[in-house]
Amino acid sequence: MAQEKSRLNPDLSRRTFLKASAATAATVSVVAANPWSSAMTALAEEENTDRATINDEQIFSGACRGNCAGGCFLNIHVRNGKVVRTSAREMPNPEYNRICVKGLTHVQRIYSKDRLKYPMKRAGERGEGKWEQITWDEAINTITEKWKRYQDQYGKYAFGVMWSSGSYATLSGAGIGSAMNRLQNANGALNITAAVDMARGQGTKPALGQGTFVTANEPADLKNSKTIFCWGANPVGAQQQSTHFFLEAKEKGAKIVVIDPNFNALAAKADIFVPVRPGSDAALALGMMNIVVRENWVDEPFLKKSSGAPFLVKKSDGKFLHQSDLGITLAEGQKDQPIVWDALTNSYGAVNAVEDPALRGTYTINGIKVTTAYELLLTRIAEYPPEKAAEICNIPVEQIEEITKLYATNKPSAIYEFFGIDHYVNGHYGYFAMAVLAILTGNLGKSGAFCGMGENLATDWINMAGTMFPNGAKPSLSVPVNMLTEVLETKMYGETPIDLKGIYFTHVNQVGNGAERKATLEVMKKLEFIVVADMNMNETAQYADILLPVAHWFEVDDVFVNYSTHPYAILQEKAIDPLYECKSDYEIYKLLADKLGCGDAFDMDEEGYMKLWMDTDGARKLGITLENLKKEKILRALPGDPYIYAEGGVFATPSGRAQIYNESPAPNNNYGQTFDVTKEQLPYFEPPHEAWHENPLHEKYPFSVIQDKGRWRTHSQWWDVPILKELSPEPFVRINPSDAAARNIKTGDIVKLYNDRGYVKIKAVVDRGIQPGVLSLPKGREKHEFIEGHYQDLTSRVMNSVCANSAFFDVLVQVEKA
Numbered sequence: 149m150a151q152e153k154s155r156l157n158p159d160l161s162r163r164t165f166l167k168a169s170a171a172t173a174a175t176v177s178v179v180a181a182n183p184w185s186s187a188m189t190a191l192a193e194e195e196n197t198d199r200a201t202i203n204d205e206q207i208f209s210g211a212c213r214g215n216c217a218g219g220c221f222l223n224i225h226v227r228n229g230k231v232v233r234t235s236a237r238e239m240p241n242p243e244y245n246r247i248c249v250k251g252l253t254h255v256q257r258i259y260s261k262d263r264l265k266y267p268m269k270r271a272g273e274r275g276e277g278k279w280e281q282i283t284w285d286e287a288i289n290t291i292t293e294k295w296k297r298y299q300d301q302y303g304k305y306a307f308g309v310m311w312s313s314g315s316y317a318t319l320s321g322a323g324i325g326s327a328m329n330r331l332q333n334a335n336g337a338l339n340i341t342a343a344v345d346m347a348r349g350q351g352t353k354p355a356l357g358q359g360t361f362v363t364a365n366e367p368a369d370l371k372n373s374k375t376i377f378c379w380g381a382n383p384v385g386a387q388q389q390s391t392h393f394f395l396e397a398k399e400k401g402a403k404i405v406v407i408d409p410n411f412n413a414l415a416a417k418a419d420i421f422v423p424v425r426p427g428s429d430a431a432l433a434l435g436m437m438n439i440v441v442r443e444n445w446v447d448e449p450f451l452k453k454s455s456g457a458p459f460l461v462k463k464s465d466g467k468f469l470h471q472s473d474l475g476i477t478l479a480e481g482q483k484d485q486p487i488v489w490d491a492l493t494n495s496y497g498a499v500n501a502v503e504d505p506a507l508r509g510t511y512t513i514n515g516i517k518v519t520t521a522y523e524l525l526l527t528r529i530a531e532y533p534p535e536k537a538a539e540i541c542n543i544p545v546e547q548i549e550e551i552t553k554l555y556a557t558n559k560p561s562a563i564y565e566f567f568g569i570d571h572y573v574n575g576h577y578g579y580f581a582m583a584v585l586a587i588l589t590g591n592l593g594k595s596g597a598f599c600g601m602g603e604n605l606a607t608d609w610i611n612m613a614g615t616m617f618p619n620g621a622k623p624s625l626s627v628p629v630n631m632l633t634e635v636l637e638t639k640m641y642g643e644t645p646i647d648l649k650g651i652y653f654t655h656v657n658q659v660g661n662g663a664e665r666k667a668t669l670e671v672m673k674k675l676e677f678i679v680v681a682d683m684n685m686n687e688t689a690q691y692a693d694i695l696l697p698v699a700h701w702f703e704v705d706d707v708f709v710n711y712s713t714h715p716y717a718i719l720q721e722k723a724i725d726p727l728y729e730c731k732s733d734y735e736i737y738k739l740l741a742d743k744l745g746c747g748d749a750f751d752m753d754e755e756g757y758m759k760l761w762m763d764t765d766g767a768r769k770l771g772i773t774l775e776n777l778k779k780e781k782i783l784r785a786l787p788g789d790p791y792i793y794a795e796g797g798v799f800a801t802p803s804g805r806a807q808i809y810n811e812s813p814a815p816n817n818n819y820g821q822t823f824d825v826t827k828e829q830l831p832y833f834e835p836p837h838e839a840w841h842e843n844p845l846h847e848k849y850p851f852s853v854i855q856d857k858g859r860w861r862t863h864s865q866w867w868d869v870p871i872l873k874e875l876s877p878e879p880f881v882r883i884n885p886s887d888a889a890a891r892n893i894k895t896g897d898i899v900k901l902y903n904d905r906g907y908v909k910i911k912a913v914v915d916r917g918i919q920p921g922v923l924s925l926p927k928g929r930e931k932h933e934f935i936e937g938h939y940q941d942l943t944s945r946v947m948n949s950v951c952a953n954s955a956f957f958d959v960l961v962q963v964e965k966a
C-alpha cells in the first residue's frame with residue numbers, strides 16, 4: 149500500500165496511523181475484557197509477533213463474500229479460538245491472488261463493538277434505539293406467529309422478504325439458489341426486490357443473451373485486448389483486484405480509453421479520456437455506430453454468421469419472420485427458423501440453410517412486407533450523426549472519430565462496463581447501444597474482445613430448480629422496493645391485490661442504501677412489523693421490531709461462487725463458532741421454515757444443501773463436487789482457460805446469435821404497464837429523467853450528483869471498523885474548481901447539497917478531476933457520518949417504465965457554503 153495521506157487530515161500518514169492504532173489497541177485491551185478488546189489485543193500482538201515462533205495456529209479457507217466483486221480467497225488464521233488475522237491465499241492462477249485493506253481488517257469486523265449479539269425486540273418507539281434482549285425462541289415465535297397470521301388474514305403477499313447484496317453464498321448468502329430464495333418460494337411470501345443494478349441486464353440481455361453478469365471474458369483475458377474502453381466503470385475504486393489487468397494490457401501496448409464524466413483513477417493511466425456528459429452514453433454509442441458504418445468498419449462476416457442482423461422483420465408486428473409465418477410445416481421437435489434473404493438466389497430461406505444472407509433490403513414474401521434488422525438499425529442510427537452525438541455528450545466530434553477508429557480497427561477491443569451508466573433512468577438504452585456497437589464491429593466471442601463487466605456469475609451449473617423451488621414451489625411475486633409507497637397506499641400492484649403488513653429484511657440496508665430515504669422511512673413507518681437479520685446495527689436495523697444477530701462469514705460453513713472478478717468457487721470453512729448468540733442465516737431459515745409449515749423444504753443439514761446446490765451435470769463436468777471442494781478449497785467454476793463469453797460467436801439468446809434488434813421487448817417488472825415498444829426495439833437515446841442540462845429544474849438545481857464506490861467500504865459494510873475509520877475519517881463531496889470558486893467554496897469548507905427531496909451537509913474537496921456541473925459523493929456512508937442530513941435524502945426512486953432500477957445518479961442539486 150502506498151504511503152497515503154488523508155486529504156482532510158494530511159498529518160495522518162500510514163505509519164503514524166499504524167502506530168496510533170496499535171497503541172489504541174494496547175490501551176483498549178487493558179481496560180476491558182470483552183471480545184472486542186481481545187481482538188484489539190490480538191491485532192496489537194500480531195504487529196509484534198515473530199510468525200516463525202507460532203506453532204498453535206489453525207488456518208481455514210474462506211472467501212470475502214461481500215458485494216465488492218473481489219471474492220478474495222483468504223486464509224483465516226485462528227489461535228486460541230480467535231480469528232487473529234486474515235491473509236491472501238494462493239489462487240490456482242496466481243494472477244488472481246488478492247486481498248485489500250477491508251479483507252485485512254476482518255478481525256475488527258468480527259469483534260466489532262457494533263455487532264448484534266443476541267435477538268432483541270424494540271422497547272421504545274420505532275427507530276428510538278431502545279431494545280430489550282429476548283431469547284431465540286421468543287424471536288422466532290413472534291416472527292412466525294405474525295408472518296402466518298398476516299398471510300392467513302390478508303393473503304400470502306401480506307408478508308414480504310427483502311434482500312439485496314450483503315453477501316453471496318449458497319447457504320447463508322443472498323443471491324440465486326441461496327437457501328433464502330428457497331424459504332421465500334416454499335412459503336410464497338412477497339419477494340421485494342432491491343431494484344438495483346438492473347439496467348445493465350435489461351439493456352444487454354436481448355443483445356448478448358445474458359443479463360447483468362457474465363457477458364465478459366474472464367478478467368485475466370483483459371490483457372489480451374488491444375483497445376480497452378473503460379466505459380462507466382471505476383475499477384481502481386470498485387474492482388480493485390482487476391486494475392492490474394488494465395495496466396498489464398497497457399504494458400503490452402493496448403490503448404486504454406476511459407469514458408466517464410469524471411477523471412477517475414484509471415483515467416490517469418488512460419491514453420484517451422472522454423469526459424461525457426452524465427447520462428449521455430447511448431448517444432455516444434449511436435454516434436460511433438454511424439462512423440463504423442460510414443468507414444466500412446462493420447464486421448460483415450460476423451454479422452452474417454453470428455448475429456440476427458440479416459433476420460427479416462415483419463412490418464406488420466415488428467417480429468422476425470419465421471418458417472411458420474410462411475406456412476412451412478415443421479417436423480416434431482424442429483426449430484421454427486427465422487427467415488433471411490439469400491442474395492445469391494434472390495430468394496428467401498431459413499437462416500440455417502442460407503450461406504450468405506443479405507444484410508440490407510426490403511422485401512415482400514408471400515404478401516408479407518419485411519425488412520432486415522440491419523436496415524432498421526441503419527435507419528435508427530441515422531438519427532444520431534456524430535456531430536449530434538458530440539453535442540449531446542458535450543465532447544468534440546474529433547474525439548468520437550478518434551476513439552471509434554481505435555475501437556473498430558485496433559482489435560480485439562473490449563468494452564469494460566460496470567454500473568456507472570446503470571444508475572440513470574435511461575441506463576438500459578446505454579448498455580443496449582454499447583452491445584450493438586460491439587456486435588457491429590465483431591468485438592465479441594474472442595480472446596481480448598467482449599462487452600461486459602469482467603465479473604463472473606456461474607449460473608449454468610447451479611441447481612436452480614432444485615434449490616429455489618422445493619416440492620414444486622413456484623417463484624413468488626416480485627415487487628420492486630421503489631414501488632412500495634404506492635403498493636401500501638393502493639394495496640395493489642398492477643392487477644394484483646397486496647396488503648403488505650410486514651417485511652423480513654436480510655442482506656440489505658435499505659434505509660442507508662435505498663434511493664429516496666424519506667420514502668423509505670415512510671414505508672418503514674407504515675409497516676406493522678419489521679424484522680432485520682444482520683451482523684450489525686446498520687441504519688435499517690435501527691427501525692426493526694425484532695432484530696436477529698447473524699453469524700459473520702467465517703463463523704459458518706458455506707460455498708461462495710457468485711459475483712466475483714475471478715472464475716472460482718470457494719469453500720468457506722467455519723473457522724470459529726458464531727460469537728455471542730449469533731446464528732447462521734441458514735439455521736435461522738430452518739427455524740422459520742419449521743414454524744411456517746414448510747420445514748420439509750429444509751430437511752437437510754448444511755452439507756446436504758451444498759450438495760443439492762451443486763447437483764448438476766454442469767458442475768460435475770467442471771469437477772465441482774463437495775468432496776473436491778473440501779480437498780482443494782477452491783475450484784474453477786467456469787469452462788475454458790481463459791473463459792471467453794460466447795466463444796466462437798454462439799450466444800445465449802433464443803436464436804443463438806447476438807441481436808441488434810429486440811423483437812419482443814418486455815419490462816423486467818411486468819405488472820401490465822404500457823410502454824413504447826419501438827423505443828425498446830433498437831438502440832435509442834433519451835436524456836436522463838432528471839440530471840440533464842435541458843431539464844427546467846436545472847436552473848434551480850444545476851449539479852448532477854454521482855456517488856463513487858470507494859475502497860474503504862463495500863456499500864455500508866465495514867463502517868464499524870476502526871482502522872478504516874482512521875484511514876478515511878469522513879465523507880466529502882468533490883467539486884470542480886470553477887464551480888467552487890463561483891461559490892467561494894474551498895477544500896475543507898462545509899457545504900450543503902439540496903434539492904426538493906432533502907439535503908446533506910458535508911465537507912467539500914475542490915478537485916480538478918470532477919467535471920464542471922457535476923458533484924461526486926462517496927457511496928456507502930451512514931447517517932451519523934454526515935454533518936447533517938443524508939446523501940440518500942437527495943436521491944430519487946423514479947424508475948424507467950420498462951426497467952425496475954434505482955437511478956441513484958439521476959439527481960439534480962444545488963450546492964452552497966453551509
Ligand SMILES: Nc1nc2c(c(=O)[nH]1)N[C@H]1C(S)=C(S)[C@@H](COP(=O)(O)OP(=O)(O)OC[C@H]3O[C@@H](n4cnc5c(=O)[nH]c(N)nc54)[C@H](O)[C@@H]3O)O[C@H]1N2
Nearest residue numbers: 312313314315655656657661681682686855863864865956
Ligand atoms: N446513493 C446511492 N445508493 C446506492 C448506490 C449508489 O451508487 N448510490 N449503489 C447501489 C448499489 S449498486 C447496491 S448493490 C446497493 C447495495 O446495498 P446493500 O445490499 O444494502 O449493501 P451492503 O451495505 O453491502 O449490505 C447490506 C447489509 O447486509 C449485511 N450482511 C452482510 N453479510 C450478511 C450475511 O451473511 N447475512 C445477513 N443476514 N446479512 C449480511 C451487512 O451487514 C449490511 O448491513 O446499494 C445501492 N445504493
Ligand SMILES: Nc1nc2c(c(=O)[nH]1)N[C@H]1C(S)=C(S)[C@@H](COP(=O)(O)OP(=O)(O)OC[C@H]3O[C@@H](n4cnc5c(=O)[nH]c(N)nc54)[C@H](O)[C@@H]3O)O[C@H]1N2
Nearest residue numbers: 216380381382386426427566567568856857858859862863
Ligand atoms: N470498494 C468497493 N467496491 C465495490 C463496491 C463498493 O461498495 N465498494 N460496490 C460493488 C457494487 S454492488 C457495484 S454496483 C460496483 C460498481 O462498480 P462501478 O460502476 O465501477 O463503480 P462506481 O463507483 O459506481 O463508478 C462508476 C463510474 O461511472 C462513472 N459514471 C457516472 N455517471 C456516468 C455516466 O453517465 N456515463 C459514464 N460513462 N460514466 C459514468 C463514475 O464517474 C465512475 O467513475 O462496485 C462493486 N465494487
Ligand code: SF4
Nearest residue numbers: 212218219220248251
Ligand atoms: S473487500 Fe473485496 S477486494 Fe477487499 S478483500 Fe474483500 S473481496 Fe477482496
Ligand SMILES: [Mo]
Nearest residue numbers: 215344345567
Ligand atoms: Mo451494486
